[in-house]
Amino acid sequence: VGLETLLQNTGPRPFRALKVSINTLNSAWKRTGSQRRSFRTSGILSRQPLPVTKLCFSLFLSVEFQLSKQYGPVFSIQMGPQKTVVLTGYETVKEALVNQADAFADRPIIPMFQELAQGFGESYLCIGNPFETTTIMNAAVANIIVALLLDKRFDYEDPTYIRLLKLVNENIRLTIKQNRDELFAFINATFIKHLRDLDENDQRSFIDSFLIQQQEVMESFKLEKKKKTNAYFHNENLKAVVANLFGAGVETTSTTLRWGLLLMMKYPEIQSELKVQEEIAKVVGSSQPRIEHRTKMPYTDAVVHEIQRFANIVPTNLPHATATDVTLNGYFIPKGTHIIPLLSSVLHDESQWEKPHKFYPEHFLNSEGKFVKRDAFMPFSAGRRACLGETLAKTELFLFFTSLLQGFTFQPPPGTSQEDLDLTPAVGLTTSPMPHQLCALPRF
Ligand code: HEM
Numbered sequence: 001v002g003l004e005t006l007l008q009n010t011g012p013r014p015f016r017a018l019k020v021s022i023n024t025l026n027s028a029w030k031r032t033g034s035q036r037r038s039f040r041t042s043g044i045l046s047r048q049p050l051p052v053t054k055l056c057f058s059l060f061l062s063v064e065f066q067l068s069k070q071y072g073p074v075f076s077i078q079m080g081p082q083k084t085v086v087l088t089g090y091e092t093v094k095e096a097l098v099n100q101a102d103a104f105a106d107r108p109i110i111p112m113f114q115e116l117a118q119g120f121g122e123s124y125l126c127i128g129n130p131f132e133t134t135t136i137m138n139a140a141v142a143n144i145i146v147a148l149l150l151d152k153r154f155d156y157e158d159p160t161y162i163r164l165l166k167l168v169n170e171n172i173r174l175t176i177k178q179n180r181d182e183l184f185a186f187i188n189a190t191f192i193k194h195l196r197d198l199d200e201n202d203q204r205s206f207i208d209s210f211l212i213q214q215q216e217v218m219e220s221f222k223l224e225k226k227k228k229t230n231a232y233f234h235n236e237n238l239k240a241v242v243a244n245l246f247g248a249g250v251e252t253t254s255t256t257l258r259w260g261l262l263l264m265m266k267y268p269e270i271q272s273e274l275k276v277q278e279e280i281a282k283v284v285g286s287s288q289p290r291i292e293h294r295t296k297m298p299y300t301d302a303v304v305h306e307i308q309r310f311a312n313i314v315p316t317n318l319p320h321a322t323a324t325d326v327t328l329n330g331y332f333i334p335k336g337t338h339i340i341p342l343l344s345s346v347l348h349d350e351s352q353w354e355k356p357h358k359f360y361p362e363h364f365l366n367s368e369g370k371f372v373k374r375d376a377f378m379p380f381s382a383g384r385r386a387c388l389g390e391t392l393a394k395t396e397l398f399l400f401f402t403s404l405l406q407g408f409t410f411q412p413p414p415g416t417s418q419e420d421l422d423l424t425p426a427v428g429l430t431t432s433p434m435p436h437q438l439c440a441l442p443r444f
Pocket residue numbers: 145244245248249250252253256313314317318319320379380381382384385386387388389390392393
């Protein structure tokens with residue numbers, strides 16, 4: 001199946017029937033106590049419920065600013081039968097996820113949520129000729145997870161690997177039971193056969209360590225002569241963890257890198273021998289980039305951060321739920337309420353960023369050109385549920401980006417100008433760039 005067909009089949013079509021409306025919190029919950037803030041009683045923004053397709057696009061990518069300007073940083077939306085509270089802006093999201101971390105740390109169960117994720121396309125790399133980057137980036141990034149899990153890497157042409165990538169990606173996109181079964185069977189066959197050559201004194205991968213732990217726990221049960229359930233170190237959990245790491249760690253990182261290359265094509269003066277490539281030449285030279293180089297490369301570090309801020313690849317965050325009754329900004333929110341801490345509203349918060357809607361690496365540089373951390377930089381979210389893979393992802397982004405720009409200059413295909421390059425995000429659970437091609441010109 002080609003990229004076009006898959007992209008056409010991706011999307012929220014099954015939910016057209018589902019209607020959504022946006023309300024202020026007051027219409028969601030009646031006040032029940034005098035300590036609770038008094039809500040306005042007429043606050044319905046859209047009496048004609050919006051179809052969820054429209055809502056996803058507008059709410060998550062731009063309209064949140066207008067909604068929050070009109071209704072404040074905390075408002076509720078009605079998605080079918082489900083009331084959901086949306087939190088917008090750096091201060092409010094930080095107040096919930098960081099200052100009241102425990103109360104906002106639960107996850108709701110939303111079976112259909114996964115279906116909104118992005119697509120997967122087939123393509124091939126052909127240096128010199130224009131090419132599409134999805135498959136090659138996914139393959140490169142997935143091999144990092146494979147290395148951690150298995151201490152090996154797959155050849156990009158290996159049919160088993162191609163099938164694995166397809167299964168993982170389709171699984172993010174669609175909840176296909178058949179795929180999940182095949183993925184789990186694959187993990188069983190490929191990963192758990194590890195057990196045969198397991199050496200306690202030479203643990204080289206995550207799966208080695210997991211299986212050793214499993215054996216130790218079972219041994220201790222036997223010694224204690226107790227019948228206990230091994231709550232964590234059982235095969236079902238191993239399969240789930242492996243599937244989750246692929247699901248969460250591949251598309252996010254590879255999509256960010258694809259945004260990075262697109263932005264370098266759009267802004268050649270930033271990519272150029274005077275900026276990123278100049279810094280790479282000065283600090284790394286022709287040796288292999290290492291993570292220790294990062295502190296000596298403030299401009300490149302700032303560009304990678306700005307790519308993440310601008311690309312805003314998980315605009316809606318993953319959904320949270322309140323673990324207890326809680327009061328936020330004076331609003332009472334009952335336990336078990338679905339919460340969307342909107343990351344796009346933090347990454348584009350006008351009170352936090354000088355040029356929130358522009359690609360502007362100077363957001364992360366001081367007047368002396370030194371790298372500066374920014375509190376509103378939250379692409380990985382914050383608090384107790386923040387991304388588990390943040391450190392790994394940051395390392396990968398720096399190393400892949402630096403290596404690619406060390407070796408190549410990225411340009412639009414012949415006949416396409418910088419102005420033609422479209423920075424509008426494609427809509428999905430993660431926002432990837434619109435399908436595009438690029439040319440990689442070897443630098444040496
Ligand atoms: C650029 C790359 C990445 C971005 C932008 C990203 C972003 C996120 C975000 C926004 C969340 C939701 C946090 C929340 O609910 O508050 C999340 C969760 C998660 N991420 Fe990442 N992520 C990235 C890469 C990775 C990688 C490389 C891995 C693992 C290898 C990973 C593993 C996870 C896991 C396991 C969760 C769920 C944590 C939980 O439920 O407690 N992510 N990520």
